[in-house]
Amino acid sequence: MANNLFRIRERTVLSDDWGNLARYDFELKTRSGAWQAQRREAYDRGNGVACLLHDPEGGTVLLIRQFRLPAAVNGHDGMMIEVPAGMLDGADPKQRMREELEEETGYRVSELDHLYDVYMSPGSVTEYLSFYQGTYDRSDRAAEGGGNVEEGEDIEVLHVLLEDALAMIRTGEICDAKTIMLIQHLALERR
Known part of the structure; x- marks a missing residue:
């Protein structure tokens, strides 16, 4: 998954029980135009x-x-x-x-x-x-x-x-x- 603001480099599933908890290693485009490496977790259980x-x-x-x-x-x-x-x-x-x-x-x-x-x-x-x-x-x-x-x-x-x-x-x-x-x-x- 990529767009003009961020690029996912790796997605690691940490838990997949009631919902899905994943760690994302990605790059985020800063206001200066530089790409910054970041790591965050996101919990997905639907809408x-x-x-x-x-x-x-x-x-x-x-x-x-x-x-x-x-x-x-x-x-x-x-x-x-x-x-x-x-x-x-x-x-x-x-x-x-x-x-x-x-x-x-x-x-x-x-x-x-x-x-x-x-x-x-x-x-x-x-x-x-x-x-x-x-x-x-x-x-x-x-x-x-x-x-x-x-x-x-x-x-x-x-x-x-x-x-x-x-x-x-x-x-x-x-x-x-x-x-x-x-x-x-x-x-x-x-x-």
């Missing part, structure tokens, strides 16, 4: 989707709580409050998001608005997330939710007032980047 559903009548947002090992091993208790999200696995992002919403929350929605695509940690992870938002009503519940047991998911569904969700960001109870971005986006829209 994903995330969505915030809002109930305009009740003033709530639909969030989930689930255990996240990386947060737990970094000092958090691991029980993260997040928006529903999932991996694309080659699927259409909007359709995949609808499936994840029903699997994780039990809610079936037809209309989702694409907001933006974002690289969440471009210094180490190849993944980008497609962000969506939509509305829901309590009558849209079509399934139990709670996640896929075979995938180790045990998801609690939360209906949180938008104002409370904003306060939870300030207190650190919500500390997931994708969730913060989507809640703040909705709050700005509703101004």
